[in-house]
Amino acid sequence: MKKVSLIAAAVATTLTAGSAFAVDFNGYMRAGTGISGNDGGDVAFMKSGVGRLGNESDNYSEFGFSEELKTGEQTWRLESMIASSADGAKGWEDGDFNVAQFAVKAKGVLSFDEEATLWAGKTYYQRKDIHITDFYFLNTSGTGGGIENISIGDQKLSLAIIQDGEDNNGAGYMADARLANIGLWEDASLELGLVYNFSTENKHGNYDGDNGLLATGIVHQNMSNGFNQTVVQLGTAGYGVQMANLWGAGTYYDRSGKQNDGFGYRVLNWGVMNLGESWEMGHQLAYLAGSDIGTSKQDIDQYSVVVRPMYKWNNTMRTIFEAGYNAGEQLNQAGTGVEDFGGAKFTVAQAWAMGDSFWARPEIRVYGSYLMDLENDSFGASKDANGNTLVGEDNDFVVGIQVEAWW
Template sequence: MKKVSAIAAAVAATLAAGSAFAVDFNGYFRAGTGISGNGEADVSFMKNGIGRLGNENDNYYEIGLAEDLKTGDQTWRIESMIAQGNDGAAGWEDGDFNVAQFAVKAKGLIASDKDATMWAGKTYYQRKDIHITDFYFLNTSGTGGGIENLSVGNQKLSLALIQDGEDDNGSGYIFDARLANIGLWENATLELAAAYNFSTEKDDKTIDGDDGILATAIVHQGLSNGFNQTVLQYGTAGYGVQAANFWGAGAYYDRSGLQNDATGYRLINWGVMNLGESWEMGHQLAYLAGSDIGYTGGQGDSDQFSVVVRPMYKWNDTMRTVFEAGYNAGENEKGEDFGGHKFTVAQAWAMGDSFWARPELRVYGSYITDEEGTTFGDKGDSDFVFGIQAEAWW
């Protein structure tokens, strides 16, 4: 018992010497309920393609705690996060809690490059997302390690090795390399990323799926009234299907072998801009296409496009009216047409007048149509949803 007490005292003394115990409490959540015309509650349909506002049917929570421990010029950051999601149908719901993050990130270990950060553990790794469609176009998060923001001239290099699944046949991994802060023209930068997904086989076992590469180029343009990004991605094998078909992020790799011949790409433009004193708008434009897509029982070509706009009128520093319209259509690898559209009006109140201001309370009405399927009854049927939702990040 004395040995344990001595260790505890030593740890407490070390923490007290390097920190003022200013714990960083951070997180995200969304929660709400709705009433739909077909007798269901909330509805979620093609939200990556037609927009998420008034088109979500789940509650989702992330609770994070982090601490910076300083010693000299070094900062050792301990990050943790618990995440959980459910359908929000009852006051008490069972659900799996996931340790979404638990990592150590150390800055200042390289004397000649103070901004370089070495890390290991489980982390959200430099995720790239479009908020209005809840679409992560690059997300290789997981358990691993690496170095971030290593100076290469004026650019910043990041390298990581992250595990991506394991089964009876072997294990999957992602080698992620990124070069950021490549100067272009005024207020414009380029970021390049390559995720290489590979596997190792156990003795006397075979993994049928080929390795895949997801290459990404992001041009970020700063504007006087906001920003704009243009994204080009190209994928092979399992990453080809993710790029072309189901709005994949670079993880959850399929190693069945059905996708070995697949190639896919997508071109995305998105951003947020002020349109005068009272108006602000976010948008997503996307085109996705692929060939030899082995997915959902088909083995052919596919393509689709998406248009989503979210204009917002600010009545004052707290109250705003938000509109969102979206359209997504195309042809899948089986030669089948699909399509849907949505229009939402939401009256909202937020802590500030920015497009990004949160927490936000909103009351909304959405009209959603499945043009080619039977999601809402007969083919081409629509549904109307009235709901209330809260969203926050901090």
């Protein structure tokens, strides 16, 4: 009892000296319901390829709590987050819960660079995404540690080692290096990233998969009416198949050996721009290709076009349109050949948000979406390019209501 009391007293003294107990509450949520013409309930169809607006079938939430503790010139930030996903089909349901983040980040503790941050734990590590398609094209999040924002002139270097799976054979890891803030022309910068995915085997180990490399270059262009990003990525082995599909980069790394000869690349362009006083638009353009993918050594490619224009009636009410098209070739489910796939979507939503910006949230929206499977006789006959089961008939119409918020 005495030991516990001493520890409690020490913790209380530390917190009282460095903090006013101002816990930061942050997070994200989306929730809603829809009625479809052919499937009955909510439908999600090729979201990363044709757009997410009016095309999500789950409830998702993230609840984060963080605290900054200061001692002298040092800042110690404690971060935590719980994430949950559920169907949202009834008022009380069992959902998937995950401790998504649980880390400590210390700034000012390294004598060679007081602006650098030393960290360890589980964290969303410098994720890169395209919001309108919910596509995380670079996501090496997980448990590990490293140093962020080491100053090299005007550039910032970040180094990390993060675990990437474990089973009876051994464990996988990602060695991640980023160099940001590389100046280009006016209002433009370049960020470079290199991820090396490798594994260690235990005494029972039998990994046949090769180590893989993922290289990323991001050109960010600020403009007077918004911003634009162009992304080029190359991947080998287990990263090759990810680059050739809209799976993100942080998807399970295949160590079976099936992807050892694979090579993939993709070129993405996205951004958000003001088009006059009342119009604003986001977009995604993507081309993805791979060679020697899977055991059948197939060549595949696909492309995606998504646009989301928004008309602002006033500071609160807006009408949002979203049109998307995604088509190309993918491996069949057996992995023995190539099949064509294609899909399209058009959505109209009437929405109310806390502000008139494209990014203003919370936002409540009422929507109607028309979904089109362009290659299969019915949605239920196959899976889309992201591995999601397709449901309903050739075409489907969905009406619904949804809220989205971040804070």
